Amino acid sequence: MRVVFPFSAIVGQTDMKLALLLAAVDRTLGGVMVFGDRGSGKTTAVRGLAALLPALPVIAGCRFNCEPDAPSSACAGVCRHEGPGQTPAPVVDLPLGATEDRVVGALDLEKALTLGEKAFEPGLLARANRGFLYIDEVNLLEDHLVDLLLDVAQSGENVVEREGLSVRHPARFVLVGSGNPEEGELRPQLLDRFGLSVEVRTPETLAERIEVVKRRDAFDRDPAGFAKTWKSKDAAVRKKVAAAQAMLDAVTVPDAVLETGSRLCMAVGADGLRGELTLLRASRAMAAFEGRDTVTETDLRRIAPMALRHRLRRGPLDDQAGTSRIERAMDDLLAA
Template sequence: MKHPFPFTAIVGQDEMKQAMVLTAIDPGIGGVLVFGDRGTGKSTIVRALAALLPEITAVEGCPVNSARPEDCPAWAAVHSKALVQRPTPVIDLPLGVTEDRVVGALDIERALTRGEKAFEPGLLARANRGYLYIDEVNLLEDHIVDLLLDVAQSGENVVEREGLSIRHPARFVLVGSGNPEEGELRPQLLDRFGLSVEVTSPRDIETRVEVIGRRDAYENDRANFLAEWLPKDDVLREKILAARDLLPKLKTPNTVLHDCAALCIALGSDGLRGELTLLRAARALAAFEGADTVTRDHLKRVAPSALRHRLRRDPLDEAGSTIRVERTITEVLP
């Protein structure tokens, strides 16, 4: 199996790379929604980050990647207590996928005739403790969106058929990508993404040449290319691990909480999820940079990602959501 393209070798798309790193430090931030053109490296970034992250420790043979034998669901009938190392899962959820493929299939006939809970785990089981990636998320069927909303809220997948019930943990970072011109995202799902970013094709020749050159080197001289970039991935991995350790020790002044509230009120974002996500993202950024205190600067740098998809439409303001957020930051947090 070939090694994915190194994360640190990806040219540009700094906002998406930052968002992915922040969710690696604190998965509680929520998912990442990526708007942009095809062929701009969205899936490459997701897989590169997952390959960069440390392997997870899981029970051998457990279909939901449980960290401890006692956490394995009873229906899985896992008898091994051995722990193994697995890569951080990255599971693709394709368009047109069936409900049984997502949540898992329960064999009713076997359950009724033999009295056994015969369950075939779905994509949500495989994605537990990793990433669930949905390309063209805005084209997903409504009933699949509803399923994802329920699981994202509870962190648990529940399958009920004919009076039988199967459940298992399903905690993952949801990453969705799409082109806004091909259809809008339902507000309920839009709000579930912690961060949103915009990716575009590079407009200058030098950057495009650099992208092409690195990809060509990866395809045709992989050994040397990986020898150059994987050590840089190792450095980034250590920074992420250090940030995870630092996160609980960070100080958060009341002035930062005030700034979060003031910014969200000025932008007219609904509910309090905007403030909470903004704060968590700012804390993750502060930890990543080795700071001991969250500052207004950290807030300002993550605010566009945390808030641009939470704005109400203003028919009198033709500015894009990113411009509106940046303008409000300048007014409220000078």
């Protein structure tokens, strides 16, 4: 099994790590968009998070990662059902040059040519079900694939109708995108689908840069040994995520906190109501992650920039201006 860089060993990048953890606690958040410099640990963080999450209960032999008590109708003729099993949380890369057939699935040519049967060959969306779909440089993704992802992200289901095939299968995943705004803007329709947005930068202090280089070099020289030294810290994070998932439904949001969140969205001019829903869910996930059963205004303050900065009508990709605007509005609300 391939050893991945431990999530807990990532230096700095606090906002990115927190956003990914909250998306793991509550998968209805809508995923995470990470803007930032190349080589700042975006891909490493996604793979590290997936590696420390609890294994998924699945039907052994299922190519759609179906739950043992809820098989998909698409499994017929495609999957071998071998009883209950487990699988690591899948992390699927969606390459920029991927064809639509590779993403959604297509006719199984081998069976068509050798047996004369029309059978479905699952695509990347099937593999990503109940896991993570990671798109590097998502702002460079072709428009037709963006439209396709918007449809699937909204419905949680992938529909394939071609070459006489008609297949539906679940496609519920945490969408994680990364990109550099200097290389092109992300379409507003797709950007709005991401629950949280964070920006990462190359470490600017000498101490942090040295520590990043030391840890990466140690991992490259002895991946297994390095991972072992961080095993206990990753296990502690895994335990917190599992506990937060278990208590999430029991976390309450006082009406006063909900009102503050709505007032904040109105004050900064956030488009639509998706920002308020995300703010509510992310704050609840934050409280659960910290082991609390009630959301506070402190949770709102911590989460608000992540949930709202990409929903502002003015300069949605201007992180500094957006964050400052949200923080000022929060200060005004709490002072009133």
